[in-house]
Amino acid sequence: MRVRVCGLREIPEGGMIRVDVRKKELLVAKVGGRVYVTDVKCTHEEGDLSLGIMSGEIVTCPLHGAKFKLSDGAVVEGPDGEPPETISALKTYRVVVEGEDIYIEE
C-alpha cells in the first residue's frame, strides 16, 4: 500500500522534518536531492530524532547522541558513545517520489 507522507517542497535540502501520518511517526529527510523516510523515534529511549542534528546522511539523537544512517537505518554509534550493537537499527521505509509528493510503500 502506498501512503502519502508530505510534499517534496516541505523539506529543505540537507534538512529533516517530523510527519505524523496514519498512526506512524516519521522522519523525512532530504540529502543531495534524495529523500529518506525512517521512524522518528530513536530505538534507544524514543528520543525524537527530528529534534536532533543531521549531518549529511547521519542523524544524531538529541537525548544521548546515538547516530543512525538515514539510508538504511544502521546504527553508526550507540548512546553515549557506546558500540553500535548496543541498540537496534532504525526502521526505514521504501520511498517513492511522484511529482511534488513523497510516498512510502509498505
Ligand code: FES
Ligand atoms: S534516546 Fe536516542 S540515544 Fe538515547
